[in-house]
Amino acid sequence: MNTDFRRFILAATIRDGVNQKLLYQTQKLFASMQESIRRFVDPYLVVNSIKTYDDTLIDIHNQMDVDEFYNLLFDRWEFQLPNPDDKKVLRSFYGGELVQQVKSKECEHVSERLEPFSAIQCDIKGKGTLQDSLQAYVGGEIMEGGK
Amino acid sequence: MVHKKIENRTISVLTWEFRACLKDIPDNLIFHLKRFDFNLRTMQRSKINDYFSFPTKIDMRPYTIDYLSDPDTPGPEDIFELVGILVHSGTAESGHYYSYIRERPSSGSAETWIEFNDDLVSPWDPETMEASTFGGPDFRYDNNGIVYDKNYSAYMLFYQRSNTLRTDEETMSVPLKVDIPAEILDHIRNENTYILRRHCLFDPNHAVFVRRIFEHCVVHSGACSPEHKAEKAAMQAALGHLDQVVSRTKDIPDFVDYHDMLAKAVKNCPSCALGLFRYFRDRHESFRTLVQRNPEQLVRADSGDLLMQAVATIKRRLPEVYGVVEDALGQDDADGWVHTQDVVVAQVPHIFDTLWLAFHIHLRSWNEVFGIMLRFARLGELETVVLLNSDLLSRMFRIIQADSSIDLAPNYQRMMTNLLRRGLNRPPNYENVIALADHLMSVLQPILGPDSIVEKADTRLLMYCHGETSPAWTSTEVLTAHQEWTTNPGSSIFVSKLLEINQSLQATDNIMQRLVRANRQLALKVFQTLRGNITGQMLQGHSNAPYLRAAIACCKASDDDDTVLRMLTHVIAQCRQLNNTEGRAFLEFFQKMYGAPSPGAAVSPWSIFFNMTAQIPKWTPYLLGYYDGEVRWQTDEFLQRAIFDYGVAPVFEPEAGGERRKEVLISAARELGLNALVFLRDHFIQRRVHVAKDMVFPLQRVVAKASAYFNLEPDEPGPDQEFAQMSQSKPLSFFFLFFFFFNLRLVRADFEHHC
Numbered sequence: 001m002n003t004d005f006r007r008f009i010l011a012a013t014i015r016d017g018v019n020q021k022l023l024y025q026t027q028k029l030f031a032s033m034q035e036s037i038r039r040f041v042d043p044y045l046v047v048n049s050i051k052t053y054d055d056t057l058i059d060i061h062n063q064m065d066v067d068e069f070y071n072l073l074f075d076r077w078e079f080q081l082p083n084p085d086d087k088k089v090l091r092s093f094y095g096g097e098l099v100q101q102v103k104s105k106e107c108e109h110v111s112e113r114l115e116p117f118s119a120i121q122c123d124i125k126g127k128g129t130l131q132d133s134l135q136a137y138v139g140g141e142i143m144e145g146g147k
Numbered sequence: 148m149v150h151k152k153i154e155n156r157t158i159s160v161l162t163w164e165f166r167a168c169l170k171d172i173p174d175n176l177i178f179h180l181k182r183f184d185f186n187l188r189t190m191q192r193s194k195i196n197d198y199f200s201f202p203t204k205i206d207m208r209p210y211t212i213d214y215l216s217d218p219d220t221p222g223p224e225d226i227f228e229l230v231g232i233l234v235h236s237g238t239a240e241s242g243h244y245y246s247y248i249r250e251r252p253s254s255g256s257a258e259t260w261i262e263f264n265d266d267l268v269s270p271w272d273p274e275t276m277e278a279s280t281f282g283g284p285d286f287r288y289d290n291n292g293i294v295y296d297k298n299y300s301a302y303m304l305f306y307q308r309s310n311t312l313r314t315d316e317e318t319m320s321v322p323l324k325v326d327i328p329a330e331i332l333d334h335i336r337n338e339n340t341y342i343l344r345r346h347c348l349f350d351p352n353h354a355v356f357v358r359r360i361f362e363h364c365v366v367h368s369g370a371c372s373p374e375h376k377a378e379k380a381a382m383q384a385a386l387g388h389l390d391q392v393v394s395r396t397k398d399i400p401d402f403v404d405y406h407d408m409l410a411k412a413v414k415n416c417p418s419c420a421l422g423l424f425r426y427f428r429d430r431h432e433s434f435r436t437l438v439q440r441n442p443e444q445l446v447r448a449d450s451g452d453l454l455m456q457a458v459a460t461i462k463r464r465l466p467e468v469y470g471v472v473e474d475a476l477g478q479d480d481a482d483g484w485v486h487t488q489d490v491v492v493a494q495v496p497h498i499f500d501t502l503w504l505a506f507h508i509h510l511r512s513w514n515e516v517f518g519i520m521l522r523f524a525r526l527g528e529l530e531t532v533v534l535l536n537s538d539l540l541s542r543m544f545r546i547i548q549a550d551s552s553i554d555l556a557p558n559y560q561r562m563m564t565n566l567l568r569r570g571l572n573r574p575p576n577y578e579n580v581i582a583l584a585d586h587l588m589s590v591l592q593p594i595l596g597p598d599s600i601v602e603k604a605d606t607r608l609l610m611y612c613h614g615e616t617s618p619a620w621t622s623t624e625v626l627t628a629h630q631e632w633t634t635n636p637g638s639s640i641f642v643s644k645l646l647e648i649n650q651s652l653q654a655t656d657n658i659m660q661r662l663v664r665a666n667r668q669l670a671l672k673v674f675q676t677l678r679g680n681i682t683g684q685m686l687q688g689h690s691n692a693p694y695l696r697a698a699i700a701c702c703k704a705s706d707d708d709d710t711v712l713r714m715l716t717h718v719i720a721q722c723r724q725l726n727n728t729e730g731r732a733f734l735e736f737f738q739k740m741y742g743a744p745s746p747g748a749a750v751s752p753w754s755i756f757f758n759m760t761a762q763i764p765k766w767t768p769y770l771l772g773y774y775d776g777e778v779r780w781q782t783d784e785f786l787q788r789a790i791f792d793y794g795v796a797p798v799f800e801p802e803a804g805g806e807r808r809k810e811v812l813i814s815a816a817r818e819l820g821l822n823a824l825v826f827l828r829d830h831f832i833q834r835r836v837h838v839a840k841d842m843v844f845p846l847q848r849v850v851a852k853a854s855a856y857f858n859l860e861p862d863e864p865g866p867d868q869e870f871a872q873m874s875q876s877k878p879l880s881f882f883f884l885f886f887f888f889f890n891l892r893l894v895r896a897d898f899e900h901h902c
Contacts, residue, residue: 002175003315007325014328028334031327035335037342040266063241066233066303067179097171099212105162114170119177119303130178130201130304138210140166 022049023080168212174311178304192239196296198283203229231305252316354401361385371416382422390433406449413457417464420457431501439512447515455522496537507562510575517579532611538604543584544627548641577650585654592617595665642676646693660704683721692732699739722766730778746802757811764818768826771845779845791852820853824873
């Protein structure tokens, strides 16, 4: 279990219940899961404090893509954390950095760009195993352009 | 540079290679499997269910920039272990998510996995990982050779770096707990306490525990303390437990103990009594649940008993709290007293009102609900008037009177529906409905007239406080008693229904008598209803017995000889064509009605007595020849006591009827003999029926006994001659030969003994 993440969330300072509502509800959720003798906890209060990018509440009857939801959730958490340092720490639990490389066949120039990632996107189509998918990921693509 | 020829033009083509690789991998690594595809042409999302496998351990170094920049220099491995799988089941539009998560640190030597599926958490066997999470074709369901892809498969994979896993394992303690902000922790702990208490509440030992507390505070300590603080708290706990748990547990194992313990407390200590009373005064619904809705009769009855016991104790020991009306009677503040809501006697009816709201729904608890009200009324006159004031009497009348053929208020209509649903074989218990009506009526003005009727029920308490000790009737009460059947004018619906219910017989008779005495119009209606329902005919579903029984009570209450005689004549007439099975009821009517008035009684009872005696010969032959042997013999006994015991030459003192009585008696004996002979001739001989000896024997005995009153060798024509001829006629004498002389001797011997 990722107790460090749990600890991090529970240690966050809540000063403004309205603007830090999601963070506060998340704290309560984690605390209940740790301390409550209930058989289960219903996270509806947490869900009701997540606003979509259109600034509306989530429609729980609409199936949302998990990747989309994950990014939304982390964005909202990050936004509600009071300190800039905390924001960085949040991203460090589950995300990493990748490198985008572009190499021209015509010359030796290689340009690189660092990008953060939260999850590694793996192709399924045509790939039978995780290793195949990762191989393709780092294997690259060839693109042609005309003049 | 590469050149290509496209459409007659030469183009220079530039080539770029794009690739991504990992630079910095977090300890917790997430893979998102792109199973949702968006088709740009159709603008539709679809799900890819293809088979996709993943390892439990993976070395991520080959995918890092460090490695890829210099593949020939192997670096250290960077092993990640699979710790979590998020599964999606369904389509691109809708489906269900659930997870398989590895327990860390592991609780034993082997890896254990758990399935988290909404609120269901269960162990999961990772051996099924391929079947449950890799997707692909489902070979289990082979519908005619068509194989479908499973619609469930892994969607996100969670891996954790091996060395952090090892570190965690070494440093983490179980249970894994992190610090929680105080406010949140308190809230959860309070909630936990609440949940735990609720859980323990239904433990069988809890009931015993609460009972012991109560016994410790109240029972064992002898007398209650003056401050009564601990006792009050114990009472609250015990009552709350009684109400919520003890009375609802299957088989109610603790109820009797609780009841006995509380009953003892409220009997002995006025503060305990007041505590119990106030508990239910403030919780009508709890009381209702105990007394009206509980399926156990014992709970209903005993709970009501507890409250009334408490009320009785308060009345006896704390009269000012109870409400003493003497202070208010006849004084200016009588009005104020009536509207006082503080006193116990005024608060009790409010509890009853709550019970009343659902009387039409809960028929099985009528006896207990109305039983409490009756018990309260019996505490005294004030209590009775208080209940009259809340219109309870007209409610009882209307319950009794209710019939589908008349217009009913909605709650009575629903009552009828529920009555019908119960079925005719299972009528509710009306005992206390009738008993309560009887009791309430008993204080009303006996005579119904313009001065003794008021419009509204709730003026009666006020009038009582002003000195009006005998409350008036309300017009509703009067109308309900009077209302006639449309199909049978002159006949009271209330009377019919009351007698058909046939419960609480003494109270029923009391009510009937009061109606007879109330006024002439009502009395006439009562008797007409009775006559209309007493018949010798065999009627499906009709029973004469209740009406016959009521007729006795009504005759005794009536001071109008004509009415009584008219009733007698009617019953006698019915007796003469008795085709139904109720011979016993008819006989009983006569047995109870017939009796010499006490010495020195007024003229009227004697005149009725003589009339009844004279009529004996009219009905007795029919009962002497009735199919039921018990009836035949009892009629025979009746005649022996009423007539033959006195012998042929009785002497009565003037106060005991004198000469007139003797004349009537002898005349009746003679007529009896003749009628018996005629009956035998008409019913057995002329019809040539073969009957058992037993059937005719009583008639023959009576003839034999009556013969003593005749001159059997008369010189001139007349009744004696008629009797002699008939009794000696061939067919009859054939019967009589032996019996006649044998019994004659017996009868003669009796006479000598008497004279």
